[in-house]
Amino acid sequence: MQTAKIHNKGEKTRAGIVECAGRLFYEHGYEGTSFSDIVEASGLFRGNIYHYFKTKDEILRAVIEAHLEVYRGMLAKWDAENDDAKIRMIAFVDMITGRKAELVEFGCPIGSLNTELAKDRRDLQQAASALFDLFRDWLTDCFKQLGKGAESESLALHLLGRAQGVAVISHVYRDAKLLRHETKTLRDWISQL
Amino acid sequence: MQTAKIHNKGEKTRAGIVECAGRLFYEHGYEGTSFSDIVEASGLFRGNIYHYFKTKDEILRAVIEAHLEVYRGMLAKWDAENDDAKIRMIAFVDMITGRKAELVEFGCPIGSLNTELAKDRRDLQQAASALFDLFRDWLTDCFKQLGKGAESESLALHLLGRAQGVAVISHVYRDAKLLRHETKTLRDWISQL
DNA sequence: GTCTATATATTGATAGAC
DNA sequence: GTCTATCAATATATAGAC
Numbered sequence: 001m002q003t004a005k006i007h008n009k010g011e012k013t014r015a016g017i018v019e020c021a022g023r024l025f026y027e028h029g030y031e032g033t034s035f036s037d038i039v040e041a042s043g044l045f046r047g048n049i050y051h052y053f054k055t056k057d058e059i060l061r062a063v064i065e066a067h068l069e070v071y072r073g074m075l076a077k078w079d080a081e082n083d084d085a086k087i088r089m090i091a092f093v094d095m096i097t098g099r100k101a102e103l104v105e106f107g108c109p110i111g112s113l114n115t116e117l118a119k120d121r122r123d124l125q126q127a128a129s130a131l132f133d134l135f136r137d138w139l140t141d142c143f144k145q146l147g148k149g150a151e152s153e154s155l156a157l158h159l160l161g162r163a164q165g166v167a168v169i170s171h172v173y174r175d176a177k178l179l180r181h182e183t184k185t186l187r188d189w190i191s192q193l
Numbered sequence: 194m195q196t197a198k199i200h201n202k203g204e205k206t207r208a209g210i211v212e213c214a215g216r217l218f219y220e221h222g223y224e225g226t227s228f229s230d231i232v233e234a235s236g237l238f239r240g241n242i243y244h245y246f247k248t249k250d251e252i253l254r255a256v257i258e259a260h261l262e263v264y265r266g267m268l269a270k271w272d273a274e275n276d277d278a279k280i281r282m283i284a285f286v287d288m289i290t291g292r293k294a295e296l297v298e299f300g301c302p303i304g305s306l307n308t309e310l311a312k313d314r315r316d317l318q319q320a321a322s323a324l325f326d327l328f329r330d331w332l333t334d335c336f337k338q339l340g341k342g343a344e345s346e347s348l349a350l351h352l353l354g355r356a357q358g359v360a361v362i363s364h365v366y367r368d369a370k371l372l373r374h375e376t377k378t379l380r381d382w383i384s385q386l
Numbered sequence: 387g388t389c390t391a392t393a394t395a396t397t398g399a400t401a402g403a404c
Numbered sequence: 405g406t407c408t409a410t411c412a413a414t415a416t417a418t419a420g421a422c
Contacts, residue, residue: 010387029312031224035416045389047418056416107308114365115300115308119222125365132365154374157362161375165358169350172307172318172325181347182354203405228398238407240400249398 014052014062017042022063026109029116030060030124057124064127067109068134075138085145089159089190092139096163097183104176108167110135136160146193162186207245207255210235215256219302222309223253223317250317257320260302261327268331278338282352282383285332289356290376297369301360303328329353339386355379 020042024033035056039046053059078091096103106112110131117125139156148155166186170179213235217226228249232239246252271284289296299305303324310318332349341348359379363372 013387027312029224029309031222032313034414036414047389047391047420048387050417051387054417107311111361111365112308112312115305115361116222116312118300118364119220119305119309120225129365132362157366157371158375158378161358161362162355163358164361165354165356168304168308168357168361169325169354171311172304172322173350178350182351185351206405227396229396240402240407240409241405243399244405247399 010052013044013048015066017044017049017052017059018062018066021059022066025060025063025113027106030113030121031116060124061127064113064131067131071131071134075134085142086190086193089139089142090187092135092159093163093183093186093190096166096186097180100170100176100179103167104170104174104179107171108164111164111167112171132160159186159190162189203245206237206241208259210237210242210245210252211255211259214252215259218253218256218306220299223306223314224309253317254320257306257324260324264324264327268327278335279383279386282332282335283380285328285352286356286376286379286383289359289379290373293363293369293372296360297363297367297372300364301357304357304360305364325353352379352383355382 017038021033021038024037024041028037035046035049038049038056038059042049049059053062074095078088082088082091110128114125114128114132117128136153136156139159140153143152143155163186166179166182170176170182210231214226214231217230217234221230228239228242231249231252232242235242242252246255267288271281275281275284303321307318307321307325310321329346329349332352333346336345336348356379359372359375363369363375
């Protein structure tokens with residue numbers, strides 16, 4: 001277990017590397033980002049980064065952990081703000097619309113990472129799939145609260161898949177209007193559940 | 194324009210390279226496939242492959258062209274076999290179900306290629322998006338025949354996105370049952386149009 | 387914990403004999 | 405058109421001075 005608070009310069013440096021690498025991995029892909037890219041973007045020295053992470057793979061695992069933490073916070077916030085499961089799921093869709101600029105330019109940070117890693121780095125993809133699990137489980141709880149019982153997980157995966165489809169097609173065509181239209185379709189689907 | 198018929202040994206060798214590289218690109222990604230991988234898998238020599246293609250990028254462009262040709266044939270077959278647009282679109286969904294084994298293991302050949310190239314090789318992604326265009330235009334025609342008029346293209350992109358979502362989520366979880374369930378949902382959606 | 391220099395492997399690509 | 409040898413650049417990773 002890692003503390004959220006940063007106590008010394010080392011942890012701050014480490015967190016900086018993770019944030020920097022996370023952005024590069026998202027914008028250029030994991031294999032598309034070289035160690036030297038991380039060196040340049042972070043403003044640190046090679047040896048310095050290797051002091052905190054033994055391998056590039058380890059950096060990615062730390063990035064995934066950091067993302068998990070961010071998304072956990074997001075879900076907790078939505079849970080705290082709304083009792084109604086439908087409104088919570090709408091918040092999920094609104095998050096997609098709210099990030100449309102980056103989604104159109106770089107794709108879904110979770111989906112594109114998993115898709116890349118699934119090709120040749122199944123070990124890392126297993127770690128990255130935890131990001132999907134997080135939303136799948138949260139959505140499953142939402143559907144359960146709507147009385148969907150045993151089909152709740154199936155519905156959660158359906159909605160997750162729909163969201164991925166929206167992200168992929170909007171990204172391929174770099175079309176923010178298409179993303180807006182498709183998320184509207186998703187909101188309508190949730191409303192009429 | 195390229196002739197479909199192979200007339201001499203050179204064209205046969207070239208076609209072999211394209212087929213071989215296409216399979217490797219699909220299974221391991223474009224960047225995940227090295228030139229040496231193509232050399233080994235094809236059983237040819239480095240210089241021999243460079244005789245037919247000046248760069249690895251050129252091989253990918255030839256692979257995209259070859260895929261376009263295959264899919265054009267598929268669409269023509271569906272058009273020839275069925276007058277009803279709904280049945281033709283069901284054939285599209287059935288194709289997904291029929292290829293579920295490879296989709297679950299390697300993802301959608303069109304979607305995963307575009308997603309990878311969109312990150313750092315926008316020049317190549319532009320070429321790869323023609324594969325999406327092909328299905329988008331064909332589906333648009335189907336919706337027009339169903340009397341959907343001006344919203345036909347929007348519906349085509351919706352269905353294309355849904356199909357991508359099914360592929361991504363089934364691939365991430367390597368779950369053929371999930372793919373079957375989601376394609377059933379797609380068939381139902383088409384039926385009730 | 388910071389910084390430099392370097393090792394080793396692999397990448398895509400080229401030259402040129404046959 | 406076939407095949408070998410090799411290049412230059414880049415990749416990740418390491419050793420070790422400070």
